[in-house]
Amino acid sequence: MAIRDLRVDGQPENRTGVKKLRVGVLGMGFMGGTHTQAWQRVKATFNLPIDIEMKALFDMSDRSLELNGPRYEFERTTSDWREVCSADDIDVVSICTPNFAHAEAAEMALAHGKHIWCEKPMAASLADAERMRQAAHAAKAKGLKTILGYNYIKSPTLLAIKQIIDEGVIGDIVHFNGVYAEDFMCDMDMPHSWRLTKAGGGKGALGDMGSHQVSMAIWLCGPMKEVSSRLQTVHPQRPDAATGEMKAVETDDQYSAIGTFENGGLFTMHTSWLGQGHKMQLAFEVTGTKGAIKFDQERMGEFQLFEQSGNDNMRTNGFKTVLIGPWHAPFGNFCPAPGHHVGFNEMKIIEAGEFCRAILEGDEAFPNFDDGMVFETALQAIQDASEARAWVTL
Numbered sequence: 001m002a003i004r005d006l007r008v009d010g011q012p013e014n015r016t017g018v019k020k021l022r023v024g025v026l027g028m029g030f031m032g033g034t035h036t037q038a039w040q041r042v043k044a045t046f047n048l049p050i051d052i053e054m055k056a057l058f059d060m061s062d063r064s065l066e067l068n069g070p071r072y073e074f075e076r077t078t079s080d081w082r083e084v085c086s087a088d089d090i091d092v093v094s095i096c097t098p099n100f101a102h103a104e105a106a107e108m109a110l111a112h113g114k115h116i117w118c119e120k121p122m123a124a125s126l127a128d129a130e131r132m133r134q135a136a137h138a139a140k141a142k143g144l145k146t147i148l149g150y151n152y153i154k155s156p157t158l159l160a161i162k163q164i165i166d167e168g169v170i171g172d173i174v175h176f177n178g179v180y181a182e183d184f185m186c187d188m189d190m191p192h193s194w195r196l197t198k199a200g201g202g203k204g205a206l207g208d209m210g211s212h213q214v215s216m217a218i219w220l221c222g223p224m225k226e227v228s229s230r231l232q233t234v235h236p237q238r239p240d241a242a243t244g245e246m247k248a249v250e251t252d253d254q255y256s257a258i259g260t261f262e263n264g265g266l267f268t269m270h271t272s273w274l275g276q277g278h279k280m281q282l283a284f285e286v287t288g289t290k291g292a293i294k295f296d297q298e299r300m301g302e303f304q305l306f307e308q309s310g311n312d313n314m315r316t317n318g319f320k321t322v323l324i325g326p327w328h329a330p331f332g333n334f335c336p337a338p339g340h341h342v343g344f345n346e347m348k349i350i351e352a353g354e355f356c357r358a359i360l361e362g363d364e365a366f367p368n369f370d371d372g373m374v375f376e377t378a379l380q381a382i383q384d385a386s387e388a389r390a391w392v393t394l
């Protein structure tokens, strides 16, 4: 889980050995837009010896294809995702469709020799995720790479926090406390969707949002060892988007978990999409034996650090706020001046940059499908612990 410094410091681009990457995108919803924009900006942002061609866009909606095909300058559009996964003129596929559709697309595209950038969570079930992992393993011999869309751990702020923890600035990890709250499902009239079925989303807030929280905790603090939890469905029915008829909700609205990491540290975490007033409170505090560090995605351009040593004056002893700047790579690839912010789409460009480097240099990207299985296994353990009303060992 090493951090790769993506700075190129203005080096002239080496045009020998430029690699052509012909891209297919599956799904033009929220994520499809961010992947497409990232593909279009990654080469210049990181001065990569790469030529990106936007080849094919799949979407279920003809209206979306009519609008977004020309808008993003795709060479063609299609309402058949299999055509994209099997096409001879495509090298890499962005999977931005609902969770249940990831596995089949990934397997098919890998079998046809394509690199895969797949959105999180990896799949709607652990069995599907394992199929994807195995397909990626089989494709490794052909040099094919995978990466999952865990964008929040790509921000310059999170990369800086990870470095600080790894350098031992806050000492050995004692506690990770995470809260992830959004309020987009608070409205009880919010219609039913694939996210609320076991077959479609797999897990509810746990899979949709908890996957970010769990991956972040593991990335920062190491593998989880054991967990106890409680999942809860607060609103058991939601109206069908077309008919208004009430349909059963099969997945969780929120969960709380407690457990330990393999290194002995404790974790506590809560995630909810019923978090009144919160838009993107993906927040945590990591406490160590020598200090502590705090972060909240709603203020993604800063973090708070407390170092125990050198804080002897009790009148000023406390956390300091650090604003992100060009010295926190790869912030400088976007902006030369500190105190400004990068945003969601920039995290996606960093993710695309990491993926392109892996493809160009033959390294593994992080998190690939192997890493994704570690996260999926932890998510499943959290669900199993709640269902069994028992501690689960990972």
Ligand SMILES: NC(=O)c1ccc[n+]([C@@H]2O[C@H](COP(=O)([O-])OP(=O)(O)OC[C@H]3O[C@@H](n4cnc5c(N)ncnc54)[C@H](O)[C@@H]3O)[C@@H](O)[C@H]2O)c1
Binding pocket: 026, 027, 028, 029, 030, 031, 032, 059, 060, 061, 081, 096, 097, 098, 099, 101, 119, 120, 121, 149, 150, 151, 208
């Ligand atoms: N990384 C992040 O921060 C983040 C944020 C939001 C969503 N996601 C993930 O991205 C994926 C897509 O989410 P979204 O919010 O973009 O969804 P969305 O509803 O905005 O878009 C989904 C797209 O999939 C297509 N689609 C719908 N049903 C399909 C089917 N049966 N088969 C194939 N395609 C189908 C639709 O045409 C649509 O373009 C999900 O896995 C989600 O968990 C990740």
